[in-house]
Amino acid sequence: MKLIIINYGAGNIKSIQFAFKRLGVDAILSNNIDEIRTADKVIFPGVGEASTAMKMLQESGLDKVIPTLKQPVLGICLGMQLMCNSSEEGDTKGLGIFNVNVKKFSKVVKVPQMGWNVIYDLKSDLFTGIKEKEFMYLVHSFYAENCEEAIATTDYEIEYASALQKDNFYGVQFHPEKSGVEGSKILENFLNL
Template structure:
């Protein structure tokens, strides 16, 4: 199985690579269109600021490539947010896969949210063998509101979408690569997803 982690200079790439290595998977880091299209599964990571990350995607031509991918794609943290229509962070236009606008947490809560939080209302094979109210590790100041594409929710001052899915695209706001055995199970579930598109 060929797994490609999109390497566009934004973030948590090495920790994802090490998490996959613990599962016996050797992932390839690449920003090459052909290599990405040939992958069985694609992971789209991201840590940092939305507008500068989107600029890096555009410089590599990946803003045109990612929305046309047909294999299972997993956006992690900022990667998930960039798959949405837009983000308030840096007034950024997203890739438009998920029909939701990413906004900042209200002033009533401390930002960023850093640490462990529970995920609920789990849907899809991505959460096979994951319990309701399982804890996941998060670091973020912006969030995707509840929407029809939500496959998991969390609560931090308000309830929000902590995972999204549309067709072959999946997104998780939390970091499975930093979320202990439950996070490893989610990565394993993603690797076992069947390509249907």
């Protein structure tokens, strides 16, 4: 199993690497396009601000590469948001893999949403063995609107897509690497896709 975590400078990827290590898989950090193309599985992480992260992707040419990947790709948090059409954060154009836009939570609720919330309407092999309304750890100020490609939904002010899938591309808004045993199960499911 060759597992690559795309290392383009956005955020804390150590936790993701450790989470896979607990599953017995040594994930490789890389921004090398050939290496990414030949991986069995690819993780697209991201923490921070959307437009800055997108600039980093463009500088390394990864913005052109990621949408053409054929193996299973899992975007986490900002990684998932960057796979969408656009984000209100920094008025950013996304990679356009998921046909949905990313919006900011209104001031009706506290922003960021920080903590454990449930995911439901689960519709993917990614969630094999995960029960409806399982708790996941989330930290985010922006959300993907509910849409046809949603494979999990979460409610915070409104119902939004907390996970997305299109063909070989998967995205999760929550942090499976920080979501206890159940989060770890989701990462294991991804390895088994």
